[in-house]
Amino acid sequence: MMSETKNRMINIYKQLLKKHKPQGWWPLLNCKGTNPTKTGSIKGYHTKDYSYPHNEQEKFEIIIGAILTQNTAWPNVEKALLNLKKLKAINPKKLLKLTDKKLKEAIKPAGYFNQKANYLKNITELFIKLKGKTPTREELLKIKGVGNETADSILLYAYKQPEFVVDAYTKRLLKLEDKKYEEVKELFEKNLPKKYELYQEYHALIVEEGKRKVNKVIKKQTLKR
Numbered sequence: 074m075m076s077e078t079k080n081r082m083i084n085i086y087k088q089l090l091k092k093h094k095p096q097g098w099w100p101l102l103n104c105k106g107t108n109p110t111k112t113g114s115i116k117g118y119h120t121k122d123y124s125y126p127h128n129e130q131e132k133f134e135i136i137i138g139a140i141l142t143q144n145t146a147w148p149n150v151e152k153a154l155l156n157l158k159k160l161k162a163i164n165p166k167k168l169l170k171l172t173d174k175k176l177k178e179a180i181k182p183a184g185y186f187n188q189k190a191n192y193l194k195n196i197t198e199l200f201i202k203l204k205g206k207t208p209t210r211e212e213l214l215k216i217k218g219v220g221n222e223t224a225d226s227i228l229l230y231a232y233k234q235p236e237f238v239v240d241a242y243t244k245r246l247l248k249l250e251d252k253k254y255e256e257v258k259e260l261f262e263k264n265l266p267k268k269y270e271l272y273q274e275y276h277a278l279i280v281e282e283g284k285r286k287v288n289k290v291i292k293k294q295t296l297k298r
Contacts, residue, residue, distance in 0.1 A: 079264040085246070086271075089278035095120040096277035099135045099230040100147075102154060102163075123270040126231060133200060134163050135231040139223050140192045141183040152182035165197045192218025196227075207232045221254045229276070235269045237261040238276045242283025 097106060097120035104117040104125065119125050126132040134154065141150045154163065156179035162168045168176070176193070177186045195216045199208065213224035221239070228234040239257045244250045249257050265271060 076264070078260075082261065082264040086265075086275050086278070089282055090274070093278055093281045095274060096281060097122065098273055098277040099125070099138065100151075101125060101131055101134055102151075102158060103131075123233075123273065129205065130163060132231045133165055133197075136196055136200060136227050137163070137168070137193055139226040139230070140189060140196055140218060141180060142226075143185070143189070143218075143223065145184045149182045149184065153180040156180065156182070165201050168197050169194060169201075188218065192216075195219075207234065210236065221258075225258070229269060229272055233269045235262070235267045235272050237265075237272050240276075240280065240283075242279050243276070245283060246279055 097118035100106075100108075100117035101119075102117055104119050106117055106119040106122075108116045108118055126135055137157070138150055138154060141153050157163050157168070160167075160171065160175065160179060162171055162176075162179070171179070173190060176190045180186050180189055180193070183189060195218055199212065199216055208228075210224055210228060213219050213227060214221070219227075225236040225238040228236040229238055237258050239254050239261075243261075244252065244257060247257070247260075249260075252260075261272075261275070265275070
């Protein structure tokens with residue numbers, strides 16, 4: 074018999090999926106997909122296709138995107154990624170060869186470029202060291218600049234590991250703002266099938282729901298002025 078919590082978690086997913094449709098995360102520059110969220114400039118969302126990433130370059134793009142998206146909106150990350158693409162630096166060895174000045178200038182649109190330049194180099198060194206192997210969560214968390222959310226994003230989207238990603242929207246949706254990251258992560262993972270496809274879609278749907286609610290609040294505040 075399905076527990077009440079498990080039933081609730083699955084029902085929330087079904088409601089969000091019905092409301093927003095499949096999201097097709099993680100967006101990639103060279104993916105000729107769609108843009109279900111209507112935000113950002115690229116159409117790299119691959120709805121209902123969970124086979125991405127297809128190669129090491131796409132994997133690396135997701136990893137550096139997970140670093141760049143910290144404390145900023147995705148359209149800003151896209152600008153930074155496009156700048157890196159122009160420099161042919163969505164490639165681990167070429168990224169490490171960039172001067173600090175060039176790297177910081179390229180990722181400036183994503184904000185916190187001094188810190189993120191160092192974080193990108195840290196994660197790139199690990200990526201090269203792994204030689205195609207999947208990192209453990211512990212290995213990722215040892216890297217300066219990689220916290221719980223970034224580590225789980227990398228594992229879930231780049232390596233297709235069933236690690237649920239928790240962000241502010243997740244806690245807000247379930248009214249768990251007072252809970253620690255690991256507690257919320259465990260809540261999802263204990264009550265959902267261990268499938269990376271489900272985790273990817275669920276997380277993306279939560280973010281879309283959260284963004285729309287925030288936009289509604291901003292719109293209301295603007296109208297009141």
